[in-house]
Amino acid sequence: MSTPDTLAFRFFSLHVVRTRRLGPSLVRVTFAGDDLAHFHSGGRDQSLSLFIPAEGRTEPGVPVEEGENWWQAWREQPDGVRAVMRSYTLRALRREPDEIDIDFVLHGVGPDAAVPAGPASRWAARAKAGDRVQLIGPAVTDNRAIRFRPPEGTDLVLMWGDETALPALLACVEALPAGTPVRAWVEVSDAGDVQQVSTPADAEVTWLVRDESCAEGSPMALGAIKQAELPPAAKPYVWIAGESGCVKTLRRHFVGERGIERRQVTFVGYWRRGLTEEQLRELPED
Structure with a gap:
């Protein structure tokens, strides 16, 4: 994986505002934070990299201060400290106040689950207001992490x-x-x-x-x-x-x-x- 493009992408420090269960397997988590003033996306299938805290921790271990070397520094962190990184797509972006929604699939959550839940599913299932995350997202409206682009004339x-x-x-x-x-x-x-x-x-x-x-x-x-x-x-x-x-x-x-x-x-x-x-x-x- 490459480091985030300093022009098109950046880190965002966010916190959970609220959660909403959409169905047995889906939960929507709404995030806010001052950094979202610099979050810009013009696409509807915008890809994001989300960092959640390791099990038992309250802060995601992402060495943002390392700048372009954050990836290697993150990889070198010990198990139990290093944040869990997962890829998601943006569900919605709103202004006044600045908020984003990310929908999570709850794989393996529940007493009758056929497979054990992964760390992101466990986190999303019990997420609450104030929980902190880091995000790599777009700083420019048109960026390479948008894939849905119907050509002109599509009928x-x-x-x-x-x-x-x-x-x-x-x-x-x-x-x-x-x-x-x-x-x-x-x-x-x-x-x-x-x-x-x-x-x-x-x-x-x-x-x-x-x-x-x-x-x-x-x-x-x-x-x-x-x-x-x-x-x-x-x-x-x-x-x-x-x-x-x-x-x-x-x-x-x-x-x-x-x-x-x-x-x-x-x-x-x-x-x-x-x-x-x-x-x-x-x-x-x-």
């Missing part, structure tokens, strides 16, 4: 995402111009996680409650998309984000079977099945 927007992509997907749909034709498919693990979508766009959002007994990644979403009759479009744009294996499968469908040009497809792997974010970060770049 159909196609989208897919799982829970991890849900905040970005909904924010993008909500911000599209009035009348824009949109077909979106969203996978969630519980029917209680389905959310209302309010947008001026001409949007049809299909919610799919995942069958956790299926070993293959996203067969339900792929089947639904293959069966979908799409309106004719001269210049479609596709945005797919979530689990890496599912993203690759759906990209092959849109490009290989639907015949959509590769340059009209934006695809982002937010996570990879079977790997923690630390393990994924250690993999060589494709």
